[in-house]
Amino acid sequence: MLGRTHLAIGLAATATAVTNIHALPVSLAVAGVASLIPDLDERHSLIRRKIDTAGIPTGLILLLATDAGMYMYVYIRLLSALLFAGFFVFAYLSPHRSFTHSFLGLLVFLSAIYTSFPQYIVPASIGYAAHLLADVCTNSGIELLWPWRKRFGLHLGQTGGVLDVLAGSAAVVLLVLEIVKKMI
Ligand SMILES: [Zn+2]
Incomplete structure (x- = not known):
């Protein structure tokens, strides 16, 4: 699915699940970023277009430098730094919808x-x-059990098609309703 659809679904699901209104803004920010992270493996994805420069994978250098910096200044533990580094490198090197x-x-x-x-x-x-x-709902499916290269998909529609529009619109409506409900 498109990045904006993933963002809308991730935010709507989080707004529904988080009951504490005070925790909601930070939770939405974290969920929003997390909802885009899997598409680090696609050079034309929303997240890669934000962090790469002119189609060159400079985003990987940015991510690894941030990771190292956060470890150096003790914002994250060594295990986290290593796991993030491994994840980012694999994400950039592996085919789309695999690792x-x-x-x-x-x-x-x-x-x-x-x-x-x-x-x-x-x-x-x-x-x-x-x-x-x-992404499991789409025609192309995903390699859920990677490194086994079998793709799992429900074939409900194509990325960028009607499924994206319906799911994204429903998610935006749900997100707004959940936020309004929590504020009143
Ligand atoms: Zn994806």
């Missing part, structure tokens, strides 16, 4: 988060898992 769209990728990313930011594990899990669930 980052698998249970193994999910486990590595969430372990990196949990080791240093256990308070963000719920929104990070929701954002990332919602991405995988949404």
Whole structure:
């Protein structure tokens, strides 16, 4: 699915799951980023277009430098830094919808988060898992059990097609309703 659809679904799912209104803004921010992370393996994805320069994979250098910097200044633990580094390198090198769209990728990313930011594990899990669930619905499917290269998909529609429009629109409506409901 498209990046904006993943973002809308991840935010809507998080707004539904998080009951504490005070925790909602940070939770939405974490889930929003996590919902885009799996598509680090696609050079034309929303997240890669934000961090790469002119189609050159400079985003990987940026991510690894940020990772190293956060470790140096003790914002994250060594295990987190290593897991993030491994995840980012694999994400950039592996084919689209393989490692980052698998249970193994999910486990590595969430372990990196949990080791240093256990308070963000719920929104990070929701954002990332919602991405995988949404992509499973598409015709091309995902390699859920990577390194086994079999693709799993429900063939409900094509990326960028009607499925994206319907899922994205429904998610935006749900997101707005959930936020309004929590504010009143
Ligand atoms: Zn994806």
